[in-house]
Amino acid sequence: MFKKKECVAMLLAGGQGSRLYALTVKTAKPAVPFGGKYRIIDFTLSNCINSGIDTVGVLTQYQPLVLNEYIGNGQPWDLDRIYGGVKILPPYQGQKSADWYKGTANAIYQNLAFINRYDPDYVLILSGDHIYKMDYHAMLQAHKERGADCTIAVIDVPIEEASRFGIMSTNEDGSIYKFSEKPKNPDSTKASMGIYIFSKDKLQKYLTEDEADPESSNDFGKNIIPNMLAAGEKMYAYSFEGYWKDVGTISSLWEANMDLIGKDPVLDLGDPDWRIYSRNQSTGPQFVSDSARIENCYVTDGCEIHGTVINSVLGSGVKIGAGAYVKDSVLMGDIEICSGATVNYSIIDTNVTIGAGATVGAAKEEAKGITVLGEDVQVPGGARVEDGAIISEF
Amino acid sequence: MTAVGIIFPNIHDNKIPELTKMRTLGSVPFAGRYRLIDFAISGMVNAGISKIGVVTLNNYQSLLDHIGNGKDWDLARREGGIKMLPPFISSYENAAAGRYYSTRLEALLGTVNFFKRCKEDYVVMSDCDVICNIDIKDVLRQHVESGADITFVTKMTTPSKGETVRIVECDEDGNVTDIVGAKNVAEKVRTFINVMVLKRTYLLNVLDMAIGHGYTSFMQDVVCKNIGKETYKIYDYTGCYAKIGSMEDYFDCSMKLLDADMREQLFGVKNRPVLTKIRNSAPTRYCEGAKVTNSVVAEGCVIEGTVENSVIFRGVHVGKGAVVKNCVLFQDTYVCQGADLNCVITDKNVIIKDNRKLSGHETMPFYIGKNVSV
Numbered sequence: 001m002f003k004k005k006e007c008v009a010m011l012l013a014g015g016q017g018s019r020l021y022a023l024t025v026k027t028a029k030p031a032v033p034f035g036g037k038y039r040i041i042d043f044t045l046s047n048c049i050n051s052g053i054d055t056v057g058v059l060t061q062y063q064p065l066v067l068n069e070y071i072g073n074g075q076p077w078d079l080d081r082i083y084g085g086v087k088i089l090p091p092y093q094g095q096k097s098a099d100w101y102k103g104t105a106n107a108i109y110q111n112l113a114f115i116n117r118y119d120p121d122y123v124l125i126l127s128g129d130h131i132y133k134m135d136y137h138a139m140l141q142a143h144k145e146r147g148a149d150c151t152i153a154v155i156d157v158p159i160e161e162a163s164r165f166g167i168m169s170t171n172e173d174g175s176i177y178k179f180s181e182k183p184k185n186p187d188s189t190k191a192s193m194g195i196y197i198f199s200k201d202k203l204q205k206y207l208t209e210d211e212a213d214p215e216s217s218n219d220f221g222k223n224i225i226p227n228m229l230a231a232g233e234k235m236y237a238y239s240f241e242g243y244w245k246d247v248g249t250i251s252s253l254w255e256a257n258m259d260l261i262g263k264d265p266v267l268d269l270g271d272p273d274w275r276i277y278s279r280n281q282s283t284g285p286q287f288v289s290d291s292a293r294i295e296n297c298y299v300t301d302g303c304e305i306h307g308t309v310i311n312s313v314l315g316s317g318v319k320i321g322a323g324a325y326v327k328d329s330v331l332m333g334d335i336e337i338c339s340g341a342t343v344n345y346s347i348i349d350t351n352v353t354i355g356a357g358a359t360v361g362a363a364k365e366e367a368k369g370i371t372v373l374g375e376d377v378q379v380p381g382g383a384r385v386e387d388g389a390i391i392s393e394f
Numbered sequence: 395m396t397a398v399g400i401i402f403p404n405i406h407d408n409k410i411p412e413l414t415k416m417r418t419l420g421s422v423p424f425a426g427r428y429r430l431i432d433f434a435i436s437g438m439v440n441a442g443i444s445k446i447g448v449v450t451l452n453n454y455q456s457l458l459d460h461i462g463n464g465k466d467w468d469l470a471r472r473e474g475g476i477k478m479l480p481p482f483i484s485s486y487e488n489a490a491a492g493r494y495y496s497t498r499l500e501a502l503l504g505t506v507n508f509f510k511r512c513k514e515d516y517v518v519m520s521d522c523d524v525i526c527n528i529d530i531k532d533v534l535r536q537h538v539e540s541g542a543d544i545t546f547v548t549k550m551t552t553p554s555k556g557e558t559v560r561i562v563e564c565d566e567d568g569n570v571t572d573i574v575g576a577k578n579v580a581e582k583v584r585t586f587i588n589v590m591v592l593k594r595t596y597l598l599n600v601l602d603m604a605i606g607h608g609y610t611s612f613m614q615d616v617v618c619k620n621i622g623k624e625t626y627k628i629y630d631y632t633g634c635y636a637k638i639g640s641m642e643d644y645f646d647c648s649m650k651l652l653d654a655d656m657r658e659q660l661f662g663v664k665n666r667p668v669l670t671k672i673r674n675s676a677p678t679r680y681c682e683g684a685k686v687t688n689s690v691v692a693e694g695c696v697i698e699g700t701v702e703n704s705v706i707f708r709g710v711h712v713g714k715g716a717v718v719k720n721c722v723l724f725q726d727t728y729v730c731q732g733a734d735l736n737c738v739i740t741d742k743n744v745i746i747k748d749n750r751k752l753s754g755h756e757t758m759p760f761y762i763g764k765n766v767s768v
Contacts, residue, residue: 036677037693075465076672261679269676270694280672284661285426285692287652288701294686300677301427301693314677 003083005055005118007140007197009048010108013041013128014061014101019249022374022392023349028060029248030128031067033332033350035260035269036300036315038278039070040247041128045077045086046276051136053124055084057114059107061091061100076279089114103218109207115200123203125196125220131256131267132193132244133274139238140197149202149233152176152225153195155240165191166221168237176235181221190237193244196220202233243267250370250390254347257313257330260298281316281333291322300333307337315350324354328364338381345387346371355381362387397516397534398474398594399438400505403431404451405498405588406523409639412761413741417456420448420522422644423724423742425651425660426692426707429460430638432670433527434520435467435476437589440666441530443518445474447508449501451481451494460671467669479505499604499612506601509594517597521588525636525647527663528589533629537591542627544596544617546570547589549631553579554646557639560586560613562628570626573618587631634659645739645759648705648722651690675708683714699729716746720756738762 017029024032030041041058048056056079060067074086089111091100101107108115108125115123122143124136134153143151154168162183169178169188180186206224210216216223229235243266247253259267269276283302288294293308302317307324315333320326324337330347337343338356345364349372354360358379361371369388377394379385385394403420413422420431431448438446446469450457463469464476481494482504495501502509509517516537518530528547537545546562553559561583563572573586600616609615617626634656636647650656661668675694680686685700694709699716706712710723713731720737723729727740730748737754738761745767746752752768754760762768 260677263682265679270679270696275674276676277674280674282667282669284657284668285690286678287657288686288689288691290688292687294680295684296682297680298677299680299691 002117002119005084005120007053007055007122007124007136008084008115008118008120009053009056009124009126009136010111010115011041011044011048011056011058011126011128012104012107013058013067014107015127015129016062017129017248020253021250021390022372023250023253023347024063025392026063026375027066028063031070032247032253033315034131034247034253035257035267036298036313036333037280038269038276040131041067041071042077042276042278043131043133044126044128045071045074045079046274047132047134047136048126049077049079049277050274051134051138051140053136054079054081055118055120056086057089057111058086058128059089059101059111061107064088064090070279072279077277084118087114103216103223104220105207105210105216105224106218108203109211109218112204112207120200123198123200125194125198127194129248130193130244130246132240133242133271133276134195134240134244136195136197139195139240142238143197143199143236146174146236147234148197148236149199150225150228150235151197151238152235153193153240154190154237155193155244156189157191159186159189162186162189162191166225167191170237174236174238176229176237179225179229190239192221193240194221196225197238202228250347250372254330254370257298257347258311258328260313261296261311283316289322292320307339321356329361344371346373348373349375349377351375352377352379354379355383357382358384360385361389395516395534395538396514397441397443397518397591398509398512398514399435399443399446400502400517400519401431401434401438401446401448402498402501402519402521403448403454403457405501405521406639407451407453409523410641410644412641412763413644414453416453416764418450418452418454418522419638421454421456421460422522422638423707424525424648426690426705427673428668428670429457430522430525431457431460432668433525434522435469436666436668437520437526437528437530438518439467439469439669441518441534443530444469444471445477445512445514447477447479447505449479449505451501454478454480462671466671477508479508497611499601499610499616502597502612503601503604506598509598509601512594514594517592517594519590519592523638524587524589525634525638525660526587526631527633527660527666527668528631529633529666530589533589533591536629537627540568540627541625543592543624545591545627545629546573546586547591547631548584548628549587549635550582550584551635551637552582553585554637554639554643557637557643559583562586564628568628568630570621570628572621573613584628584630587635587637589631591629633663641739641759641761642757645722645737645756649703649720651705652688652703657690673708684712699731713748722759741766744768 013030017024079086168190286303289306298313300316306322307320317334321339340357344361346361367387372390374392403418407414469476678695681698691706692708707725709726732749734751741764
């Protein structure tokens with residue numbers, strides 16, 4: 001019992017996110033908390049529903065428990081549907097073979113059956129590790145109007161950073177004539193955002209061919225896109241303007257959180273016309289006590305603040321004791337900072353306790369780097385966590 | 395043992411006419427992110443009740459909007475779930491059923507078919523004028539064990555000035571010996587907090603009898619006449635408690651939230667969370683120069699000014715240099731630069747323009763109605 005869908009989204013959420021170290025020991029990167037009450041994957045899922053795409057396959061592989069639980073039946077994103085909705089697609093054992101997802105292209109290849117159930121004209125490929133608000137519907141329109149076989153979303157990056165990305169060289173009409181993965185001497189500043197729309201038949205053709213090639217690393221960027229380009233398919237770049245951030249590293253995750261605060265925050269999540277949905281906690285409202293000082297902060301419900309908090313992002317259920325001091329930090333949720341403790345320039349994962357009088361990190365100006373405490377870490381009273389340390393067990 | 399819940403969101407509407415002009419008492423906002431009915435629904439849901447009837451009367455659009463299909467309370471169910479029970483008004487003049495009820499008993503009579511179709515053994519009834527976190531499961535347990543016909547949930551409390559209460563007298567075994575209405579009681583008494591448990595079949599018998607005798611009042615005609623004959627027990631609730639009987643009460647109850655014990659007993663009870671409609675607001679942004687102390691704040695706010703001893707609802711904006719003291723600001727109130735508010739309650743979507751100075755008094759908070767711009 002399936003209805004035809006014009007476009008099905010496939011969200012690659014299987015990556016380990018190893019550059020987030022302690023934050024992804026127990027959790028897949030897309031399920032890492034962000035911006036107080038969100039998880040990274042909320043942005044892509046919300047973009048889908050806000051763009052009118054109601055059929056989303058989420059490809060999971062690494063540490064899927066938290067991610068699976070979090071997505072559940074998709075109800076927070078309005079993706080609990082009779083026809084379509086969100087579906088978790090883990091690797092599976094087939095009659096002839098059983099494979100982990102070998103690469104991004106292979107992951108989609110293994111789920112062609114899922115895609116074909118909806119008989120879509122187009123397939124949108126997404127990844128679950130970026131923070132951005134984007135109307136995929138507008139991109140799909142562009143794809144249709146140009147009669148493209150593949151449309152790749154690109155964003156202008158500074159030329160000095162271009163060698164970190166897959167770079168598209170385009171003609172005036174936006175058609176791509178060259179694609180170079182992490183080029184040493186980039187000749188364009190149009191970086192691929194890892195967001196592709198394929199016409200379904202072409203996608204199926206190239207995935208099948210790619211699968212037959214034993215030399216291939218089964219990757220969109222390394223194989224599928226270059227192959228299609230070489231074959232002369234109609235490939236276009238779709239320029240996106242707006243906030244977009246890969247939060248694959250500790251420092252970029254910290255920066256993206258800080259983009260929510262400041263004088264005129266560059267990232268606004270309060271837009272009622274483009275809400276970011278998340279699985280909400282049922283906690284009481286926030287309480288700010290007599291002894292609290294709270295400045296330039298982003299605070300979620302369920303927080304109880306008695307100490308000083310400056311330039312920080314606080315997730316649900318963070319308790320900050322009297323005389324505690326928190327600055328330039330991201331506290332993900334269910335964290336207790338006991339009285340007199342100091343936290344500076346740190347990212348602290350969920351369910352962490354910092355004992356009374358303990359010190360975590362050093363002031364941003366002097367610190368060697370961002371201090372990271374993983375899930376469930378308990379820092380005893382009076383202890384000291386060196387600046388720049390990354391700790392998953394204390 | 396199974397139970398069905400019944401909630402009366404409209405009874406007591408007349409006690410705070412300002413706030414119930416556009417809504418039921420059950421949909422009066424409270425504590426930054428809740429509506430009063432949330433406490434009643436959550437109590438039942440936390441006791442494992444998955445079928446709840448909401449007996450409405452009028453003005454219930456905001457209530458419908460709040461409850462939706464009930465999914466935020468896990469009540470979007472195929473079996474049971476939340477059932478809205480509006481008055482059954484027939485378009486035929488002489489039809490037997492069909493008028494607005496004015497008492498609890500009449501309200502129940504209008505929903506007798508709902509009870510007949512239920513299969514649950516017990517009925518838990520609750521109004522929406524009390525803010526508490528009752529362990530309904532324990533009330534049910536006691537009710538079943540004691541074999542009572544009706545169990546009344548009571549609370550030892552000193553009523554506020556001018557409040558009308560029902561004082562429950564009982565013997566050592568917790569049997570009700572008398573229930574009396576009283577006003578201006580200045581001492582600690584055992585009051586009925588409008589939550590009760592009874593057997594469904596017992597309720598159906600009561601309703602049958604009420605039709606036969608033309609009774610109109612549940613308390614006077616049914617309960618009070620049978621004290622001593624039937625087994626009426628009390629259940630003394632000891633947790634946090636605030637009752638809304640007037641606008642001043644509403645203000646006082648809101649200010650009680652600034653007390654740590656009250657918050658802990660209301661929102662911090664393990665396995666008994668208070669659930670409400672999810673609005674997907676972003677977290678609250680405290681800007682540079684914000685000065686917030688001793689306040690309850692919900693999500694989705696932007697605070698640039700000073701907030702003291704206040705309850706701030708979702709989506710409120712407090713502009714630069716604005717001072718908000720001892721206030722309750724409902725959802726999406728916008729306080730512009732330099733405004734100065736003291737003891738003010740603003741309803742939804744109120745705009746306070748630049749540099750306006752408004753003040754009420756703790757005993758007489760100044761109320762500004764919905765969508766008003768000052």
